[in-house]
Amino acid sequence: xxxxxxTPSHQxxxxxxxxxxxxxxxxxxxxFYWYRQILGQKVEFLVSFYxxxxxxxxxxxxxxxxxxxxxGSNFTLKIRSTKLEDSAMYFCxxxxxxxxxxxxxxxxxxxxxxx
Amino acid sequence: GNSVTQMEGPVTLSEEAFxxxxxxxxxxxxxxxxxxxQYPGEGLQLLLKATKADDKGSNKGFEATYRKxxxxxxxxxxxxxxxxxAVYFCALSSGGSNYKLTFGKGTLLTVNP
Numbered sequence: 001x002x003x004x005x006x007t008p009s010h011q012x013x014x015x016x017x018x019x020x021x022x023x024x025x026x027x028x029x030x031x032f033y034w035y036r037q038i039l040g041q042k043v044e045f046l047v048s049f050y051x052x053x054x055x056x057x058x059x060x061x062x063x064x065x066x067x068x069x070x071x072g073s074n075f076t077l078k079i080r081s082t083k084l085e086d087s088a089m090y091f092c093x094x095x096x097x098x099x100x101x102x103x104x105x106x107x108x109x110x111x112x113x114x115x
Numbered sequence: 116g117n118s119v120t121q122m123e124g125p126v127t128l129s130e131e132a133f134x135x136x137x138x139x140x141x142x143x144x145x146x147x148x149x150x151x152x153q154y155p156g157e158g159l160q161l162l163l164k165a166t167k168a169d170d171k172g173s174n175k176g177f178e179a180t181y182r183k184x185x186x187x188x189x190x191x192x193x194x195x196x197x198x199x200x201a202v203y204f205c206a207l208s209s210g211g212s213n214y215k216l217t218f219g220k221g222t223l224l225t226v227n228p
Contacts, residue, residue: 004158031214043159043204045215056215091158093216101147101166101208104216108158 002026004107006092012113013082021077021110023092032075033093033104034067036060043091049075082114117142121205121219128195128226136190136222138179138205146207148172148181148188149216153202162190162203195226 005024013019025032034046048055049067066078075094079086089111093104122137140146150162150172163172168183177192188205205219 006158033215035216042220043206043216043218045217048214058215093159095214101164102214103149103161103164105161106151106159108156 002105004092004094004105006090006107006110008110009108010111010113012115015084015114016081019079019082019112021079021090021092021112023075023077023107024073025075025092025094026096026105027073029094029096029105031055031095031097032067032069033095034077035091035093035106036088037091037109038085038088046077079112082112084114087112087114117146117207117209117217119205119207119217119219121222123220123222125223125225128224130197130226130228131194132226134190134192134195134199134224136203136205136224138188138190138219140186140188140205140207142186142207142209142217144209146209148179149206149208150177150179150188150190151204151206151218153204153221155201159204195224197226197228200224200226 007022032049037043047057047061064080089109091109092107095102095104118141120139147166149164151159152162163174165172165181171180179190202221204221206216
């Protein structure tokens with residue numbers, strides 16, 4: 001069964017450093033998402049992406065964040081200058097269509113630890 | 116805005132017990148409702164969904180009915196197994212131009228043999 005993959009599974013970085021989290025969505029999917037979950041809190045929407053541009057972003061997704069689809073398979077989330085409060089599990093998801101009823105398929109997550 | 120409220124956990128049950136995890140929501144428009152499950156060390160997997168009022172989603176013995184009048188989508192299973200131990204997330208998508216999922220906090224279920 002096709003699945004969303006994410007690398008790395010765990011990333012440790014120093015505050016102020018840039019990190020890039022990578023995702024490979026399901027191959028025929030056109031809509032891509034990033035969510036995050038701070039330990040003990042809700043899973044929160046960060047950004048959605050379609051046709052090489054951001055469709056929607058949350059207030060969390062400030063200028064420190066960016067997303068890119070550099071080729072036909074990868075979808076990346078970059079954090080330019082990490083802060084302690086960026087420590088969280090980051091989930092990538094993809095869906096075939098953009099209807100509200102469509103299923104979003106999630107990857108296993110990248111745990112980001114900012115020291 | 117949209118919100119999802121889930122029953123606080125953790126929930127601990129013995130094998131073959133009946134499970135209910137409550138979920139209520141607030142949303143604009145006509146949301147689709149989902150239950151996702153996260154097994155230890157894994158990502159979020161869709162367990163079931165319902166896209167309109169009175170629909171019942173079901174999978175692996177789990178069921179949830181979309182109740183518009185009570186804005187609820189409670190998850191039930193008649194007889195849980197040890198392998199059902201996981202974190203369960205209720206979520207909604209309000210459709211229209213808003214495709215993002217809004218999640219509840221998650222409920223940790225532990226099933227003991």
